[in-house]
Amino acid sequence: MSFGPHLFLALLEGTVSAFVLALTALGLSLVFGVMRIVNVAHGEFFMLGAVLAWFCASLVGTPVAGFLFALIAAPLIVGALALAADRLVLRRIDYHPEGTIVATIGLLYIIQQAVLTLYGPEARPVTPPVYFILSFPWFGYSGYKLVVAAISACLLAATWWLLARTKLGLYMRAAQQDLEMAQAFGVPARRVYAMVFALGAMLAAVAGVLVVPIQQAHYLMGLDPLLLSFIVVILGGLGSVKGTVVAAFVVGISDGVVSVFFSPTLAKIVATLLVAAVLVVRPGGLFGEDRA
Amino acid sequence: MSEERKGQGFSRRRTLGTLGSLAGAALLPGSPAFAQAPKGRPIRIGFQVHRTGIGAVYGRWYERTTTAAAKLINEMGGIAGRPVEIVAEDDGTDPKRGPEVVEKLARQHKVDFVYGTLFSHVVIASAPRAGELKIPYFVVSEGYHVASGKLNRYVFQPGITDVRAQVTAMSSWITGKLGKKVTMIFPDYAFGYDHRDFFSQAVAKRGGTVLEKLAIPPTESSFTKYFARVPAETEVLYHVMVGPGVLTFVKEMGEHFGKKRPQIFGFIDSLEGVDIASPGLDFLDGTYFWEAFPRYAEGAQSAHAKNYRKLVGVNDAGVSLADPKDVSTFSHMFGCWETLYVIKQAVEKSGYKDPSPKDYRALIEYLESVKSFPESAEHPQGAKMFNGRLHQCYGHQYVSKVENRRLKVVHRTKIEDSLYDPEADYTKQAL
Numbered sequence: 240m241s242f243g244p245h246l247f248l249a250l251l252e253g254t255v256s257a258f259v260l261a262l263t264a265l266g267l268s269l270v271f272g273v274m275r276i277v278n279v280a281h282g283e284f285f286m287l288g289a290v291l292a293w294f295c296a297s298l299v300g301t302p303v304a305g306f307l308f309a310l311i312a313a314p315l316i317v318g319a320l321a322l323a324a325d326r327l328v329l330r331r332i333d334y335h336p337e338g339t340i341v342a343t344i345g346l347l348y349i350i351q352q353a354v355l356t357l358y359g360p361e362a363r364p365v366t367p368p369v370y371f372i373l374s375f376p377w378f379g380y381s382g383y384k385l386v387v388a389a390i391s392a393c394l395l396a397a398t399w400w401l402l403a404r405t406k407l408g409l410y411m412r413a414a415q416q417d418l419e420m421a422q423a424f425g426v427p428a429r430r431v432y433a434m435v436f437a438l439g440a441m442l443a444a445v446a447g448v449l450v451v452p453i454q455q456a457h458y459l460m461g462l463d464p465l466l467l468s469f470i471v472v473i474l475g476g477l478g479s480v481k482g483t484v485v486a487a488f489v490v491g492i493s494d495g496v497v498s499v500f501f502s503p504t505l506a507k508i509v510a511t512l513l514v515a516a517v518l519v520v521r522p523g524g525l526f527g528e529d530r531a
Numbered sequence: 532m533s534e535e536r537k538g539q540g541f542s543r544r545r546t547l548g549t550l551g552s553l554a555g556a557a558l559l560p561g562s563p564a565f566a567q568a569p570k571g572r573p574i575r576i577g578f579q580v581h582r583t584g585i586g587a588v589y590g591r592w593y594e595r596t597t598t599a600a601a602k603l604i605n606e607m608g609g610i611a612g613r614p615v616e617i618v619a620e621d622d623g624t625d626p627k628r629g630p631e632v633v634e635k636l637a638r639q640h641k642v643d644f645v646y647g648t649l650f651s652h653v654v655i656a657s658a659p660r661a662g663e664l665k666i667p668y669f670v671v672s673e674g675y676h677v678a679s680g681k682l683n684r685y686v687f688q689p690g691i692t693d694v695r696a697q698v699t700a701m702s703s704w705i706t707g708k709l710g711k712k713v714t715m716i717f718p719d720y721a722f723g724y725d726h727r728d729f730f731s732q733a734v735a736k737r738g739g740t741v742l743e744k745l746a747i748p749p750t751e752s753s754f755t756k757y758f759a760r761v762p763a764e765t766e767v768l769y770h771v772m773v774g775p776g777v778l779t780f781v782k783e784m785g786e787h788f789g790k791k792r793p794q795i796f797g798f799i800d801s802l803e804g805v806d807i808a809s810p811g812l813d814f815l816d817g818t819y820f821w822e823a824f825p826r827y828a829e830g831a832q833s834a835h836a837k838n839y840r841k842l843v844g845v846n847d848a849g850v851s852l853a854d855p856k857d858v859s860t861f862s863h864m865f866g867c868w869e870t871l872y873v874i875k876q877a878v879e880k881s882g883y884k885d886p887s888p889k890d891y892r893a894l895i896e897y898l899e900s901v902k903s904f905p906e907s908a909e910h911p912q913g914a915k916m917f918n919g920r921l922h923q924c925y926g927h928q929y930v931s932k933v934e935n936r937r938l939k940v941v942h943r944t945k946i947e948d949s950l951y952d953p954e955a956d957y958t959k960q961a962l
Contacts, residue, residue, distance in 0.1 A: 245759055248755070248756075248759050249756070249759070252753075252755055252756055256753070355583060359587075360582065360583045360584070360587030360588075360590075360591075361587060361588055361591075361775075362588075362775030362776065362777075362778070364778050364779075364809065366810055370810070370811070372786050372789065374789055378758075378759070378787050378788070378789075379785075379786045379787055379788065379789040380755070380786065380787075381755075381783070381786045453753070453779065454752045454753065454776065454779055455752075455775060455776065455778060455779055457775040459584070459585075459750075459775070460752065460775075463750075463752065495756070498756040499756045499759045499760070503748070503751070503756060503757075504748070
């Protein structure tokens with residue numbers, strides 16, 4: 240393939256993965272930004288979304304109905320599970336930063352093993368709701384991948400709207416900036432925390448639903464998005480929504496280009512080096528708050 | 532699965548007849564015409580199985596095949612009149628866990644033999660432990676690691692051919708029928724490297740060239756980026772893939788190349804456990820696959836093969852009788868069946884009684900003297916040659932073409948087509 244089409248394919252791949260990554264990483268970033276905790280089980284919420292999408296698809300007859308059903312049901316179920324985890328685990332250890340890391344590692348294993356037990360070790364495919372191939376002169380490309388990018392963009396916009404324009408978003412931003420002051424002004428901190436944790440999980444789950452017709456649902460699929468989300472969130476600055484989205488595009492597109500032209504392993508190396516380099520120059524990340 | 536299989540008196544009796552000739556009347560107590568219930572201390576076979584992890588689909592079918600074979604062996608009088616007992620332990624397809632499982636089976640469960648490992652990186656990690664524990668280790672893995680001499684004298688692969696033999700047998704067909712400029716796509720670990728190294732060698736010998744070698748990690752979930760690196764002048768795309776992403780792999784191959792595809796030759800590994808008629812795989816019509824044992828019955832349906840299908844619970848399309856969505860790993864799992872029968876033959880012929888150094892020596896030396904296994908109920912895939920110095924068997928291979936979304940056998944190799952110059956001699960190693 241000559242350079243032009245090669246680059247075009249790389250950018251296409253990069254853009255699609257950047258959108259999905261932005262969605263997943265945004266959930267992780269919100270949880271850290273507002274609650275100041277690191278959720279190691281975040282990738283498992285992504286995996287749960289994918290697995291639930293498979294269940295939804297097998298319950299409903301047509302791919303389109305199954306997909307729409309999954310798009311609504313899977314995040315709701317995962318959100319409810321996250322609420323329960325918040326109530327039963329995180330709240331009890333008072334969102335202690337180190338404690339939550341250990342607790343969410345435990346949660347990771349519980350979710351992973353529960354899925355292994357109930358759903359099994361197989362990778363199961365889900366038929367995409369729309370399937371068409373865009374035939375460029377040099378190569379073909381799955382049209383559904385572009386649908387994924389479009390839906391992700393809408394969901395990112397909706398999340399931004401939620402944060403910037405709603406009362407819950409205001410509460411969240413207030414809690415992020417200064418928790419004590421926010422509480423003094425009557426922000427119900429516990430409820431906000433629970434909502435943020437659920438929202439973060441739902442974003443990951445919805446990304447899982449979108450990705451499953453491309454990838455297949457498998458109980459170990461949560462690891463890659465977790466690692467990439469961490470890279471994105473650290474690069475963008477922990478807790479910064481703008482930073483997360485920008486970093487997702489930097490990582491996603493550089494990953495796409497490097498993996499198409501060289502090798503996917505090199506792409507991961509580059510992403511990790513990028514994080515290291517940014518942390519040396521700007522310890523708070525690209526858009527991190529200055530917490531001197 | 533291994534549920535009830537009543538009403539197979541005819542085939543049982545026939546199988547028994549074959550067994551009688553194999554085992555000899557002295558080893559089967561009682562009348563040779565009717566099997567007695569096995570008695571005495573069971574022969575315990577430790578089964579290192581990939582129930583979870585990236586090998587889970589294979590593991591499921593390896594376990595079903597093993598259960599079916601063990602059940603039949605017990606119904607037919609056991610091994611040397613003793614019942615056979617399978618002690619299964621999951622290794623998560625994890626090379627770190629593999630040696631621990633071997634150790635657990637040997638030390639804790641006190642099994643007579645360890646058996647059944649598939650994924651080559653797990654085999655390579657586990658085999659040294661079996662050697663240290665001095666317990667015979669029967670793998671069903673395909674990798675060249677056994678025949679290469681890299682492992683040890685306790686490791687045998689008597690039930691399935693190795694990758695080097697497979698690609699040696701395939702290379703002349705591919706270069707002769709499909710083209711000489713090949714691009715290879717293979718999984719990025721030991722098994723894939725066997726494909727890469729031995730296929731490139733074999734192709735070069737036949738005047739072909741490998742234009743590009745693309746290694747893909749078996750945990751990968753997105754593949755389009757790799758296809759972009761397939762050179763335009765490629766005449767044959769050679770693919771072999773494993774792991775949870777295989778369906779995505781083949782689908783994205785179709786999306787990427789569309790109608791302008793080169794000739795495509797794949798190893799069935801890329802679609803083991805996957806329905807050929809899955810949505811998005813239409814483009815496969817007219818492409819070719821290597822198979823060890825044809826998934827569709829019309830490819831190779833001896834009476835033995837037919838009976839084997841019934842006992843392991845798959846239909847004429849290689850799909851589970853219990854669940855029409857559950858496609859078997861037909862080109863691999865027969866290795867479990869055949870290996871269990873090799874263990875049975877070795878125990879009976881060598882006079883093995885207990886897990887003692889003396890009995891193990893007798894069993895290993897007996898197996899090393901074996902030259903062939905005839906096509907039979909015990910070896911339903913077909914006749915095999917066995918090289919006692921390499922601890923490896925050699926058998927027939929198949930090329931199948933995808934037609935109307937089914938696999939149709941177009942070529943069957945001779946056993947000799949897969950032979951190569953031996954590089955090792957385990958019989959020289961001390962026990």
